[in-house]
Amino acid sequence: MIAFDLALAAGILLCAVSALTRRDRTASVAAFMVLGLLVALSWVRLAAPDVALAEAAIGAGLTGALFLRAARRLGPLRPAAGRTLAVPAALVASGLGGGLAWVFASASPPAIYAPLVAASLPESGVSNPVTAVLLNFRAWDTLLEIAVLVVALLVANLLGSRRLVPVSLGEMTLPFARIVAPISILLAGHLLWQGSSAPGGAFQAGAVLAGGLLALVLAGLAPTGTLVVRGALIAGLSGLAVFLIAALGSEALTGSLLGYPNRAEKVWIVAIEAALTLSIAATLCLLFTGFEKRKTS
Amino acid sequence: MTELLPLAILMTSLGIAPVILALPDGWSRLRTALNLTAAGMKLALVAWLSWAVAGGAEFGLSLEIAPGLALALKADALSVLFLALSSVLWLLTTIYAVGYLEGGTDRSRFFGFFSLCVASTVGIAMAANLFTFVVFFELLTLATWPLVVHRGSAEAHRAGRIYLVYTLGGGLALTLGAVWLYALAGEVPFLPRGVLGDLPQTDPLAVTAIFVLLIAGVGVKAALVPLHGWLPVSMVAPAPVSALLHAVAVVKSGAFGIMRIVYDVYGVETVEALGLALPLAALAGVTILYGSIRALRQDDLKTRLAYSTVSQVSYITLGVALVSPVAAVGGLAHLIHQGIMKITLFLAAGNFAEARGVKTVSAMDGMGRLMPGATLAFTVGAFGMIGVPPLAGFVSKWYLGAGGLDAGQPAVIALLAGSSLLNAAYFLPILHRAWFRDPPEGAVPKRRIGWMLALPPAVTAALVVAAGLLANAPFSPLGWTRFIVSLEYL
Amino acid sequence: MTSDLVYHVAGAGLLAIALWRLATCRDTLRRITALNVLAIGIAMVLLASGHDPATGVTNPVPQAFVLTGIVVLVAVTAALLALAERLEGSSDE
Amino acid sequence: MTTLPSVLGTGLIAAGVGFLAVAAIGFWRLPDLLSRLHVLTKADTAGLSLVALGAACLTGTPASILPLGLCVLLTAISGATVGHLVARSVTPRGGRS
């Protein structure tokens, strides 16, 4: 398998170089998306399927879509300023990279987390260790992470970024959206439910759901009134609200922030995850479509 | 209740300052009433305090603001000396300033900072440790700067900038020295005969360096050559400010600081043992001569007075540095004497400028006939400065001379004689013009001098005479300084 | 040579490429892409460190870190792109 | 070890990969966009379907058939739609209909 790893790594590096050097914006974004997919593959190789799912859905898919949108709106690449800097910068960067590779490869972490997770997993209420870490052991990180999404939503709202206006794409897209949207809902539900015991969870499910919604929006099938945007905004905010209320509620019950009541952990976690899925889907969708209707120039 | 007396004295001016600053400019009656009430109250409180201190009472207040750092006030005999000077002169200068600035702009700002300035002086007088002293010393810089630039002209701002550069630079040196001393000694309260213990033996180099830093810091305000440059320049300020800067607040705080550092931080014996007394005395001597010589050449009346101040304030330093109880009495007494004499001169000069527009020596012709009262006050002040008996200046010069002999430095006599001659040389021509020349044709008064402008110089002139004539009375400045010196040179 | 080492090196390579691009390029979109590549590089070395070649299992805690990092990064990227687009729009006005 | 399903599965996957390789070569060698699109959409769909079928044979559980079928379905739909969209985007409006 080492050959496969080497090929994958080479492909990853090649894609990265391509994404960062191609002069054509679309080509560079395409290279970035391929990079995301290859990276997701490499994480499957590193036995991290949860992360691979998230990377494929969010890192490659959604970020790529955002980049594509921006590439269209930003116009062509400006010529690079100074070439004189390129060589010394490359030398310094490769030196830094080499140093980091050496330091990381020479460090081997003592197994501290693994036994702790193994010991605590039965009490966490779920059997997928990644979900246990995300929603129970280190749920505070996850709560703040949702807060990052909310703040990004607020910033995008403040900037009033131009709303995506779906141009007529022809009848061919309609069946596509009509099929993809329900499948994505099903898939999201599946990922959400499976998250407690197998790879999956709120983030992956939310991203898939967002993809389905976006298909509807792009096909012109979704309603686009201001009221809808406002509703989506509130849906985007609701995930953090539910999480915070759950945090405070659990403290009221058990005396510890985010300390779920005994033997009800799974219910709490799934409830929170369900709210998060909807909210993440709404947030990602809004981040992509934008808020304000402006004259398209 | 009486323990809070120092705080009450401080608050009479510190508490009133923000109130006055916040008053609209037009409310002059209320402002004047507030100012005069506060000044009167302070005078009464200081009188009470002096009575109590003379009776042996001790006052101390302390607020710890950080581990090892406390804002502490106390009232000892030396404080009372300075307190009495500033409270009397504050009252008089306030009356004068109210009259002087009538109809002017920004009076609330002026009087607010004026009060703050006096509050800082009072704080300096009552500081019980070096930290407190530094705090009020810097506050004084901040409070006087807006007064120097009060007129708002480009020239005033130039003066303000120079003033700030000198005083903040000095403040930096003082702060550095103080921090260093705290780092070495832990705490530095002001106690007679010094507080350094065996530090001068264990680390003489650091202690000497700290002494130089501290003296340089306070020396800026005491206008020791070569740190005197700000003083003549800041003459651009209004007359009451000049009077205040020169007679009470700034230069006297500097001189007072030298006293505190030499007497109550290091102790005279330590200073002498470190070999620092003679250089300090020499510096004072140089300043005395230099100031007098520069004063000779100035035509601007206030600038001439300013150089005279440079010279005269160093008498105090000289008295401190001579390491002789007799000289110390002279120096301390001069703190008061020079204050009342110089303020008389400045107030009178302010009246000349206000009433007749006379700002230069060459324009003084016939002033005695036109403004006899002010000219008389000016004459008394000038004679006092020269050291004509039986005025106040004579008393302090006598003691300084005797102290010089006592300390085995007969050169001091020569120094004093030379200085007195120079004093005469720059004051007598003014008096000659004022009394013996005819006023210029068709001179018309610019404005009438009301009682508020006329009274204060008259009172201070009377004080000059009284301080000289009644020098042996128990509550005269001289009597009080003897009491202080007896504590220091037991 | 183990596969962990391969991914360590690949991650560090991504970091180096991204840093080089950040230092030499002024174009907004390219810089944002470079920051994303940087983040991927970090995620890769983190996961490779968490991977235990003996058992073939990757520690769930670094996995959670990387997951969090991905979501945070998409949020920041969206904000950056919105800003860049707004900037582009306002220069036209 | 070498049961019928595993042989069949491996064969199917190999065939699928062959299709994909041909698609890739075609994408690389063909001159213009429309013909590239042509080879991509068709060969891709076929290749992926074969690979999925092979994978289903290899795992052999009925539970795995649903997701694999979903994969094939989604790829087929999206391949068709994307191909259509790309073609539309290069075709001048009102040109060949």
Place this chain on the structure above:
Amino acid sequence: MNETSLLVSLPLIAALVAAAWPRAATITGVIATLGNAGLAVVLAIRIGQGGAEAEALGGWAAPLGIGFAADGLAALMLVMTALVGLGVSVQVAGAPLPDAGRTGQRTAFWPLWLATLGAMNALFLSADLFNLYVTFEILGLAAVGLTALSGTRTALRAAFDYLSAGLAGSLLLLLGVALAYATAGRVDLAVVPELAGSHEGRVALGLIFAGLAVKAALFPLHFWMPAAHSSAAPEASALLSALVVKAAIYVALRLSIEGGAAVELLRLVLAVAGAGAMLWGAWHALRADRLKLLVAHSTVAQVGLIALAIGLTTGARDGTIWRAAALLMLSHALAKAAMFLAVGRITEELGHDRISGLNREELRPGAAEFAFAIAAISLIGLPPTAGFVGKWLLLDGLIDRGAWPWVALVLLGTVLSAAYLARVVSRCLRGGPHVAPGARRPAWRAGDAAALGLATAALALGLASALPLTLLDATLT
């Protein structure tokens, strides 16, 4: 319910309410800021009396779970944030709206500010490196939103540079955390001494410090800050300069104390970077022609001074220097917030903020100018302000260490800060007919209250420095 839980969740809940219901944004924001201030004070009093508290979130103890460390230093920072936030909130809530265009700006302000507040509270309490990274991201995004609030092109440009620099800093931090994990196998704050003991660990700490240096705008990574802080709306600038920058500085201080003597070299680099920022900022402040730019550069300089102080801590927990640094942080927060609010008022009044145009026909300085002057005194470090006590303690500690070159640098920084701030204050006292036509004192008389209040707090803190300093005694070891 515990104060710490409420401190971290209440602002976030309020942010959501304000975002979802813009009409109630102002009232929600004011109530939340007030409540937050109350909670912070209660917590500080409790910690001052009962000592530091540690809490394991969800009952999962570190290193697996995330801990809250509510100690004296954290409590001091919480109170600082609460007070400055209160002042700025009063200013924003009370400001009259000149036109409808600003309504949207104000409603957008509240959720962003409340998110900032929540993130800062979470950051001060957090005892986990990865958690710190996440809080930094919230903080960075919300701060960028505050920068972009005014919507001008320069503000947007600055916001973009701010966000990309902030992201680069965060990623450096994350790389450091990753290496910390790779070295020690865990990422709670208690791992820092262990990290300091190995080469890889020190590289990890170095990466973390580099990330923090970007976020705190230390030389030579300061390039983004003056533009961001000078082009934002004054209230936003006050929050950014007074608080947001402190977050990175706080973490640097925490790591310096935790790291002990083993991270001496890193601290030295920090001190040098701080000194560079101090000199660079002062130099540019001296040459600035706009008031806001001057104040923004002064932030670079002052933060540099604080970083210098942190870099020179001895690593001992009973040291003087880090206490001085904490006190300087507090006094800088109060003074700088007051200064930016005052600048906002002056700009509003004159219609511009050119320093050469600050001359007044009416010589009497208004309350805003007065607040500016008091804040300037505190920033220079003149008595009786908290800045003075902080500098005194700093010099005391430096002299104790015998670090004379650093003493000279601190004094030089003081002189420079006096020089550039005197430029402004003396202008305000200068006469001249240069009042811009049409500029007049706005009708909103209470507008100077917040600036004056914050400046007075900086002044009064000098006399009450014993309070924060005793609170610092309860810092976790």
